[in-house]
Amino acid sequence: MSEASPPRSRENTRARLLTAASEVFAESGFDGASVEAICERAGFTRGAFYSNFASKDELFFGLVQQVSDAKLERVTTRVRELESEGLPAMTPAELVLRVLDIEHEERLGVVLMSEIRTNAMRDRRLAAAYLEWDAAMTERVAQIIADLARTYSLRLRMPVLDAARFVLQNWDATCVHAVIAGLGTADTLRLVTERTAALAAAIAD
Template structure:
């Protein structure tokens, strides 16, 4: 068992410690839920002591907030990468559904990440401190996705049937709902991917018209 030095560790070392703690927490949360995941269990899984945990996170709620940010950043980076690939391929006449399917066709949904976010949402309904962190994270996600939608609409000549921010909220909710259903139905990674992509593409067709002539 190791402990990160307090006040002497480099920024990179501290970031690595935080990353290991969050990775361990994801595993423990998926197995035991948020309430059942103790600081001791998370620290032990990461190979650290409680002291190392508390030198990086003041509370479990702070760790949850960091993990929400981590999951969303990973997801958005994968989407952004697919958008860049789509731009390189050229898709000027693609329909909204085609664009979504091509953006998501290599997108992976991690079961542990889906379970984690569901656990956090459930606990946010009972804990006002966690609720505040969750709502702040959710608004940041909507803002990021709104920018992606607006950029795609401009680039490919799509005509949105509602404001980009409203479209972003619907797409995020739809994406989350499909992912949760896949976990409950015990779908494998490929089936989860297909379900999320198909449902998201269907909604995209409902909220946007194809390229403007």
């Protein structure tokens, strides 16, 4: 196995390690995934790993951040597209369903989030990092909700941060259920649609 060398190859090395880690974590879980297994899957040595990540924990959080950032970027893009289209007024449920990135939700992202929550309950250091990440996610979703409410003249029945927490919790719980139940894309879409419509009607008008 050969080491990648800088400059651009460092980014490639990091990307390949993240891809390999996503596969190994999904197959073996956080505890069962060793640095050696990740390096072997990526085609690098431990030296390459530790030149990019201080620990397996840091790699894990980097992977979760990557998955989350991609999801939020797609949602943000949809919000911008809606605003540029100048669509007529929609109910909160219709609006949320136009914005949510249901069709691109992947089993990997759901499994990773479940893994990180489980380990955060056991490890106080991981817990602190998870809570910091969760707060940042909630803030970003709250900003999206606030922008939608302002653009479409929606009245929230609760503070925007609370609305963001409910949206995230509903999304996570529904996706976890879908993975556990082995639901396909169509059934997952139907379930998320039903639950999101009920939640949207409860938090805004």
